[in-house]
Amino acid sequence: MTSLDELLASWNEKFRAYEDGARLPPHHDHCLACGPDNPHGHHLTVQRRGDEVHAVHVFDERHVGAPGIAHGGAVATVLDDLFGFLLYLTGSPAVTRKLEVRYDSPVILGTTYELAARVVRTEGRKLFVEADMSETGGPTVAFASALFLRVDVTHFDQGRPR
Numbered sequence: 001m002t003s004l005d006e007l008l009a010s011w012n013e014k015f016r017a018y019e020d021g022a023r024l025p026p027h028h029d030h031c032l033a034c035g036p037d038n039p040h041g042h043h044l045t046v047q048r049r050g051d052e053v054h055a056v057h058v059f060d061e062r063h064v065g066a067p068g069i070a071h072g073g074a075v076a077t078v079l080d081d082l083f084g085f086l087l088y089l090t091g092s093p094a095v096t097r098k099l100e101v102r103y104d105s106p107v108i109l110g111t112t113y114e115l116a117a118r119v120v121r122t123e124g125r126k127l128f129v130e131a132d133m134s135e136t137g138g139p140t141v142a143f144a145s146a147l148f149l150r151v152d153v154t155h156f157d158q159g160r161p162r
C-alpha cells in the first residue's frame with residue numbers, strides 16, 4: 001500500500017485545474033469508496049461537471065443491507081466520498097465534520113444511479129455541501145448535506161502507524 005508520505009506528495013499534485021468533464025483522481029488506491037485497489041470498496045469514479053462533481057454508480061452484494069437493498073451506511077459512504085471530490089475544485093484538503101443523509105427510497109442493488117454534489121456556501125474554513133442521488137430522470141432516492149472543514153496537511157499525520 002502507498003505510504004502516507006507518498007500519498008501526501010501525490011495529493012499536492014492532485015490539486016490542479018481540471019477541465020470540465022475530466023475524470024477526477026481517486027483519493028488514493030485503497031480508499032473505501034473510490035480506491036481501485038480496495039477489494040471491499042465501491043470503486044466510485046467521478047467527473048467534474050462545471051462546479052459540480054458527478055458519478056454513475058451501481059451498488060452490489062458486498063454492500064447489502066436488507067436483501068436486495070443497499071446498506072444505509074454504504075450509501076452514506078459513497079455520498080460522503082463524493083463530497084471529497086469537490087475538494088479538487090475548491091483546491092484544498094478538508095474533512096467531514098458533520099454528515100446528514102435523508103433516505104427517501106430504498107437504494108436497489110444492481111440499479112444504476114446518478115449522483116451529483118456541489119458546494120452551496122463557504123464561510124472561512126467551512127464548506128457547506130449537498131449531494132443527491134437518483135435513477136436517470138427519476139425522483140431523488142437519497143440526499144446528503146454536510147459540513148466539511150478545511151484542514152492543514154498535518155491533520156493526516158494522525159493516521160501514521162503508532
Ligand SMILES: CCCCC/C=C\C/C=C\C/C=C\C/C=C\CCCC(=O)SCCNC(=O)CCNC(=O)[C@H](O)C(C)(C)COP(=O)(O)OP(=O)(O)OC[C@H]1O[C@@H](n2cnc3c(N)ncnc32)[C@H](O)[C@@H]1OP(=O)(O)O
Binds near residue numbers: 096097153
Ligand atoms: C495537501 C495534502 C493533503 C494530504 C491528504 C493526504 C492523504 C489523505 C488522502 C485522502 C483523504 C483526504 C480526503 C478524503 C476526502 C474525502 C473522503 C470523505 C470524507 C471523509 O471521510 S473525512 C474523514 C471523517 N472525518 C474526520 O475524521 C474528521 C474528524 N474530526 C476532526 O479531525 C476535527 O473535528 C476537525 C479537524 C474536522 C475540526 O476540528 P477543529 O478543532 O479544527 O474545528 P472545530 O471543531 O472547532 O470547528 C471549527 C468551526 O466549525 C464549527 N462547527 C463544528 N461543528 C459544526 C456543526 N456540526 N455545525 C455547524 N458548525 C460547526 C465550529 O463551531 C467552528 O466554528 P467557528 O470557527 O466559527 O467558531
